[in-house]
Amino acid sequence: MDHEELPIVEARNLVFAYGTTPVVRDASLSLPCGAVGALIGANGSGKSTLIRLLAGLLTPSNGQVFIDGVPLVNIALRERAKRIAYVPQSTGIVFPFTAIEVVLTGRSPYSGRFSFESTEDEQIALAALDSLDAAHLAHRPVTELSWGERQLVTVARALAQEPDVMLLDEPASSLDLKHRMQLARALRRHSTERGIAALMITHDLTLLDSAVDLIFAMKWGRMISIGSPEVVLADNVLSDVYDARIRTERRRGRAFVWSEL
Amino acid sequence: MHVYELSAAVVVPLSGQNCDLSVISNSKPASRERAVATRTPGRLSARIAIPVLVIGLVVSLLIGLYVGFHPIDIHTLQTDPIAQAVLFRLRLPRVIMAGVVGASLALVGASLQALFRNALAEPFTLGVSGGASLGASLAIALGLGINVAGVPIIFVAAFFGAVLSVVLVYRLAHSGGGVMLPGALLLAGVVLNLCASACVLVIQYLADYNRALQILRWLIGSLDVVGFGLVWRMLIFLVPGWLILGAYARDLHLLSTGEESAASLGVDVQRTERVVFIASSLIVGVTVSVGGSIGFVGLVVPHAARLLFGQDVRMLLPASFLLGAAFLVLADTLARVAIAPAELPVGAITALLGGPVFLLLLRQQRRYSAM
Numbered sequence: 001m002d003h004e005e006l007p008i009v010e011a012r013n014l015v016f017a018y019g020t021t022p023v024v025r026d027a028s029l030s031l032p033c034g035a036v037g038a039l040i041g042a043n044g045s046g047k048s049t050l051i052r053l054l055a056g057l058l059t060p061s062n063g064q065v066f067i068d069g070v071p072l073v074n075i076a077l078r079e080r081a082k083r084i085a086y087v088p089q090s091t092g093i094v095f096p097f098t099a100i101e102v103v104l105t106g107r108s109p110y111s112g113r114f115s116f117e118s119t120e121d122e123q124i125a126l127a128a129l130d131s132l133d134a135a136h137l138a139h140r141p142v143t144e145l146s147w148g149e150r151q152l153v154t155v156a157r158a159l160a161q162e163p164d165v166m167l168l169d170e171p172a173s174s175l176d177l178k179h180r181m182q183l184a185r186a187l188r189r190h191s192t193e194r195g196i197a198a199l200m201i202t203h204d205l206t207l208l209d210s211a212v213d214l215i216f217a218m219k220w221g222r223m224i225s226i227g228s229p230e231v232v233l234a235d236n237v238l239s240d241v242y243d244a245r246i247r248t249e250r251r252r253g254r255a256f257v258w259s260e261l
Numbered sequence: 262m263h264v265y266e267l268s269a270a271v272v273v274p275l276s277g278q279n280c281d282l283s284v285i286s287n288s289k290p291a292s293r294e295r296a297v298a299t300r301t302p303g304r305l306s307a308r309i310a311i312p313v314l315v316i317g318l319v320v321s322l323l324i325g326l327y328v329g330f331h332p333i334d335i336h337t338l339q340t341d342p343i344a345q346a347v348l349f350r351l352r353l354p355r356v357i358m359a360g361v362v363g364a365s366l367a368l369v370g371a372s373l374q375a376l377f378r379n380a381l382a383e384p385f386t387l388g389v390s391g392g393a394s395l396g397a398s399l400a401i402a403l404g405l406g407i408n409v410a411g412v413p414i415i416f417v418a419a420f421f422g423a424v425l426s427v428v429l430v431y432r433l434a435h436s437g438g439g440v441m442l443p444g445a446l447l448l449a450g451v452v453l454n455l456c457a458s459a460c461v462l463v464i465q466y467l468a469d470y471n472r473a474l475q476i477l478r479w480l481i482g483s484l485d486v487v488g489f490g491l492v493w494r495m496l497i498f499l500v501p502g503w504l505i506l507g508a509y510a511r512d513l514h515l516l517s518t519g520e521e522s523a524a525s526l527g528v529d530v531q532r533t534e535r536v537v538f539i540a541s542s543l544i545v546g547v548t549v550s551v552g553g554s555i556g557f558v559g560l561v562v563p564h565a566a567r568l569l570f571g572q573d574v575r576m577l578l579p580a581s582f583l584l585g586a587a588f589l590v591l592a593d594t595l596a597r598v599a600i601a602p603a604e605l606p607v608g609a610i611t612a613l614l615g616g617p618v619f620l621l622l623l624r625q626q627r628r629y630s631a632m
Contacts, residue, residue: 052521055525056525057524077527077528077529079527080527081525081526081527086521086525088521088522091518091519091521091522092378092520093378093518093519094378095380095518095567096572097571097572098571098572101571101572105514105515105518105526106526108514108526161526
């Protein structure tokens with residue numbers, strides 16, 4: 001098969017339950033390389049769990065994840081870390097690591113068990129911070145940063161990993177408008193320049209149609225709609241996704257979304 | 262409910278996309294012109310730090326050898342056989358023993374702190390020493406204070422006590438979803454310690470007089486040894502434990518930035534936890550079997566190392582190891598001379614120093630919110 005036709009990430013019929021509570025019931029998706037995708041859905045619809053399944057942090061009870069056509073379970077952990085970067089909602093860092101130290105951990109899949117990061121690694125880490133306009137945070141302890149700044153640091157770590165796929169769990173939830181656009185632009189740039197595919201969970205629908213190529217909409221653990229922003233950002237689709245009366249309007253080529261009371 | 266068209270192969274036209282990732286990943290991001298220092302100012306680099314720590318350790322060993330009830334100087338050493346005996350049969354083994362125990366406890370403390378992501382974790386506060394004491398007391402009460410094939414049964418019993426408590430404390434603090442609750446961790450540790458000491462009391466009460474006294478003497482703990490036999494026997498177990506923890510320094514470093522982060526960076530979290538638990542229990546079991554429960558070394562020393570070298574666990578482990586050795590040698594020297602000719606238990610000294618540091622850290626921990 002021609003290499004270029006393979007999606008970089010593919011999930012087939014994933015099923016997962018925490019204990020006996022099913023969270024992901026039957027979710028499939030495929031993301032071509034270089035594409036930026038958004039995963040939307042109401043709270044508790046299984047988005048974060050799906051992202052964790054794709055990242056290999058959870059193992060599906062049914063179904064399979066493929067990275068570049070290879071089953072994820074067949075890829076060794078360190079090899080996975082070179083291909084998939086995961087940005088959690090919060091990392092749970094309790095020690096006052098400096099931001100650059102956190103970003104440098106993104107280079108660990110490339111360095112040996114007993115070696116520290118090289119000067120080149122440090123440059124890559126700094127460039128990652130810089131691409132998010134966060135180089136000035138490099139030597140500040142992350143425990144003293146604001147939530148938005150911490151999110152930038154975590155995304156920078158994922159960029160420093162130089163992955164093929166970035167999976168982001170609400171990376172913009174604490175970012176201000178300027179930094180949201182900056183993050184969207186950075187993801188877009190990395191996807192076009194280096195072919196990184198990105199999939200991010202978001203509730204910010206207004207940002208989407210300028211920032212992403214594909215939207216995946218989940219409801220009750222199932223994928224109910226997949227398509228370009230023009231297709232998914234429509235009244236009837238969104239109203240079904242969120243079980244609320246959602247209105248959209250296109251103005252100057254962008255979709256504006258709000259919910260009616 | 263209406264289900265919209267679900268097609269697995271939605272291909273969006275991506276203008277100019279190149280999917281050949283092998284080509285793309287070769288192109289490194291352009292290095293930035295803007296000069297930003299990558300080293301955080303005020304931190305010592307490993308190349309300077311390790312020699313400085315080694316020199317510090319040697320100095321403290323010399324102090325430990327020199328200071329004591331029986332005065333020793335170069336001149337008397339050359340002529341006086343008693344001075345020679347005191348130095349080589351008593352003082353040298355004891356100083357070495359203190360160094361070995363201190364290095365071990367500090368190394369385990371730094372490792373457990375990374376694993377539990379809690380600066381207050383250490384063998385004593387997590388109840389691991391308590392479990393080891395219980396195991397050892399049980400062995401003494403049952404009259405198992407003998408060697409089997411060169412391995413003291415008491416080591417084995419203390420090891421199992423330590424493993425049991427570290428796993429128990431981990432299970433208690435590790436709620437579903439991988440979230441570690443710092444408060445729950447310490448509470449579980451404290452309660453485990455209390456339960457263990459209650460059990461030891463019961464064992465002491467039930468044991469016959471001689472053995473009860475043996476347990477009591479042993480519980481107080483002492484680094485007093487004659488000759489090097491016991492030191493060698495300990496090292497057979499401790500050295501592998503040290504090496505294992507050292508080999509996992511990178512994984513512990515990544516784990517200290519969060520469990521999910523570590524997993525997504527290629528760390529086998531479960532295996533790392535298991536290996537570190539076993540290595541730590543081995544080390545704590547053996548040191549507690551010999552020196553009794555010496556608290557707070559694993560807390561004070563890594564804390565000092567963090568202040569000097571920052572948070573990188575790959576730096577903290579060797580630094581804590583060297584600092585821990587120097588710390589306990591000096592603490593033991595103080596214990597020997599403070600009320601000479603009598604001796605203070607070295608555990609009392611470390612606790613007097615460690616208690617305030619613990620409270621200080623507790624205050625600090627409230628200030629930081631988890632990222």
